[in-house]
Amino acid sequence: MNFVNTLAPWQWAVLGLVPPAIILLYFLKLKRQPLVVPSTYLWRRTLEDLHVNSLWQRLRSNLLLLLQLLIIFLLMGALLRPGRRGPQLLGHRFIFLIDVSASSQATDVSPSRLEAGKRQVADMIDQMESGDSAMVVQFSDRAEIVQNYTQQKRPLKERVRVLRPTARGSSLQEALRVASGLANPSSARGEGAEQSEEALPATVYVVSDGAVPEVGDFDVGNLTLRHVPLGSPKARNVAITAFSADRNPDHPGQLDLFARLENFSSQEVTVQIGLRYGETPAEAVDTRRPYLDVKEVRIPARGTSGEGFRMEDVQEGVFVLEIDLHDDLELDNRAFLAINRPERARVLLVTPGDTPIETALETRAARRLAQVEVADPKVLKQESYQQKADAGVYDLIIYDRCSPPSMPLANTLFWGALPPDGRWSFGPKESLPVVIDVDRSHPICQFLNFDDVLAFLEGHAVKGPEGARSLISGSIGDLLVLAPREGYEDAVLGLPLYRQSEQGDKLPNTDWPRRTSFPVFLLNVVRYLGRVQFYSAAPNVAPGQVVRIRASTDARQLTIVDPRGRRHKVERSRENVFVFADTEALGTYLVEDTEGEVVRRFTVNLFAPRESDIVPRPIEVGADRVEPARVRDLRRWEYWKWILLLALVILALEWYIYNRRVWI
């Protein structure tokens, strides 16, 4: 509040004499009417108490005098021209772009950045003059018009009032495209853009904390951009920006969890992080359950820190990692990680038949790991095989004494045969090769023991391409060789299970299939080359993103249970996938088949350092910084008219009291 003096000192002096003059005249003009009463005895007793403050009583008893004085003081106040400096809206058409991304939930300003922004927008709407029109657009990673151009303040304020924050990222470019489409009809091409009736210049107020990706060159046309900054520079936040799981390659039964924590404040912090586990999402977030593990982490100012957890015997379920810290953004203090049941590998065994390999792949352990198809080498020439091989349907193809015309898009094991790509070769057939060394550090050869194998009657030394690794070596050279091939791996074993006699009869070449190490070897092959994962970390999705689910089930419909417990039915699409888009809430989503069985899980986490970094920043469009709305757009709001109006009302009241002889 400030004042503008409109009178000279001598004028004030004259005006200052008016109130004493009124009081003086009041006492001078006061002519009391004489009235004879039986006795003044009781009146004297009455006046005794009231006379304690007689001057004040006289003033109080005369309402007219008080009102006259009040009118004079109000007139003097009006002459002082009281007013305040307040923001002024530029122009007559306004677009309010309100940031509802995840960072708008920060509580560094009370009660939250979005609420503070909504208040500011409501104030600005109040400042609109008649004839001004405005519209409201909310934006996160997409923009949405919540109120089209209108001159009515009430619907504008109501629409602003009901805005709710989201957990999404933010994209100012998208919002500007919508706003620009409304103000510059020629550029109205963006998604969601609407064309206004006429192209008129408009002022765009971007109500945001500045946590938006840089906007490249953007032609704002006849838009004037103004930034209404939100948030406090002292805001502090520690966030979990990554949380993932991986199998321990050395110990397949173990699961390694990794988390990355980032400190976005300017001071080093030490926080405690706690890991919870539950078979269902509800169990995992149940705060009454104890933590599986708690760690103390020191994170340098504006730095990161990584933490790992090692878990045993976890088949499926949900992990929740929490930071025990009340910072200004709670949204990123908790991360979810879902573990799905491992999926079985698809294995094709191409064999002339009558082979122990087929028998070994029919064991229960093998069937749990893999879905095995058996085919005759004749299929290799068929088109259906070729299509599947080229489509990468199989994870592993075992070629027993046969070879395909071309290499498939799958891992392969050639048993007594060579890959057709010409990079491999066999040495001469030699009799009684002896296994000398087994590389048990490799998963294929784990637990492999050839001590009880009597003999291989004949075999070939295998020579692989460059980069190949020998897993089993013998007296005649390398017997099992593994080599990479464009993202796949091929293994060639030079120890056939059968040999042909001179008469052409099929004879056993070894007693290995009768030994324990044979099924163990095949299980290792299926597990490694079939890429069977003991643990499968469910995919993480950013809030609001579309999820495409490829389910092995035949069901036409799936049910998805979101973290709030609401159930959504999803139909199978033409592309044979289930598409789900309602991923606004952070947490674990369950995918259930028609029988209610949980077939998959996926999680929605923020994991957006840009949103978690809540220190307010200026907004730049192209190379220009958007000017804050408050720097220049100030004007003086005067109150003298209202004071004068009040004085007139009091004057009317005084007239009424004078005429009606109202007494207090």
Add this chain to the structure above:
Amino acid sequence: MSELLTPQLLNKLERLELVSRKIFRGRLKGERKSRRKGQSVEFTDFRNYVPGDDLRFIDWNLYARLDRLFLKLFLEEEDLHFYALIDSSNSMDFGDPTKLHYAKQLAAALGFIGLCRSDRVRISGMGEESQQRALTLRGRHQLWRMLEYLEKLEPGENVPLLEGIQRFCVRCPGRGIVVLISDLLDKSGYEAALRLLIAREMDIFVFQVMTEEEWDPPLTGDLELVDSEDGDVAEISVSRALLRRYRETVTAFVQQAKEFCTRRGMTHLLARTDIPVDQFVGNYLRERGLVR
């Protein structure tokens, strides 16, 4: 008929009589039964003869039967002294009807009751002149003289209550019922005056007369109030707060007088001039035991 007492009122009053809670010795025989023993036709008790008793009252029949002398006792019939003191100061000359007129009506009504029962009735003003004129009356035929005296009683005798009562006490040494009819608006206070009456051990009734205007003054604006007795001036600017305060003062003033009287065995009655006299005498005074 005088304007003080209407024929209807007189009819009502004839059936009433004055009652005193105290025993007073009357000077003449009246129509009132006394608790004292004396000479009448109504027997009350016997007692043993002692030498010197009047032989005419010995019950000779009893002597014949018991051979002992007993005296027969009879109820005494006597008259009652009734005094009415009327405040005739200027402050009583207000209201419609005026407080003085109302006081005269009250005094006339009570006096008439006394005259009808052959009581000794004396009504007087406070001033010296009016007290000198005052007569002690007895018998119904004296009604005209009583009314004549009352009609001649004019306002303007601005004597303090104390002085008026002192003069009364000197002139009227007898005991009986005394009714003081006044507004008690005496700046020197009414307490000392009433104490004088208490000292006389009389059956005292104080009728405090007030008009409706005194309770709820219809005043507005800036006024200069002039006291009708001593010319004292009080300046007021009427406001709701002031009127509220005034009403509180009046209520407290009446309450104080009532308490003062009650504590000292006097009967205080507020006589508002808007209550008709016949209603006041017939209801209020009967309830308070002055008449029956």
